[in-house]
Amino acid sequence: MDNKPKLVIIVGSVREGRFGPVVASWVAEQAGAHGAFDVAVVDLADFDIPSALPAVSPKGADDYPRPARMAALTSALDSADAFVVVTPEYNHSYPASLKAAIDWHFTQWTAKAVAFVSYGGAAGGRHAVLHLENVLTELHAVTIRDGLAFPNYFTAWQDGRPLAPEAPGHARTLLDQLAWWATALRSARHAAPFPV
Secondary structure, eight states: OOSOOEEEEEEOOOOTTOSHHHHHHHHHHHHHHHOSSEEEEEEGGGSOOOSSOOOOOTTOGGGOOOOGGGHHHHHHHHHOSEEEEEEEOBTTBOOHHHHHHHHTOSTTTTTOEEEEEEEOSTTTTHHHHHHHHHHHHHTTOEEOSOOEEETTHHHHEETTEESOTTHHHHHHHHHHHHHHHHHHHHHHHHHSOOOO
């Protein structure tokens, strides 16, 4: 496996006037400069994700019936070796759009590394991340400890970049850890199916 692991950066908010694409663009720039990944950005606003879920298929999660309009999203998640979830904090949690995208997929998260970049008010979106860690752990993902949080993002960013001079260094730490886990987990998935 000489090819780089694929990193999918997910823009979790679909709210009008959202800041997520700005953050995701900066994260993609940092990941590109880091050099360990093939990077793709997936914006949930580009997909019509139903909030109503069907009954789980009796054949199991691999046979979950999804609408055809979600095929590109499912394909992007399938192809990922690692994820960075970019999320705001709404009412001390993460957006419904992100929960819907997660709930429509099962094996796409299994034994893959997930890091978080959050933004919000005083807490910088950390409440949202704590909830996401619980949900994705249930789906057998491996969450990365060192995330990025941007408190009071509305005054902490300018011209598409965070004003904090330490932000690029923190991003590199996140990406270093994510690359290690992505490579290790990809090798493990190729060696043997994950036991579920």
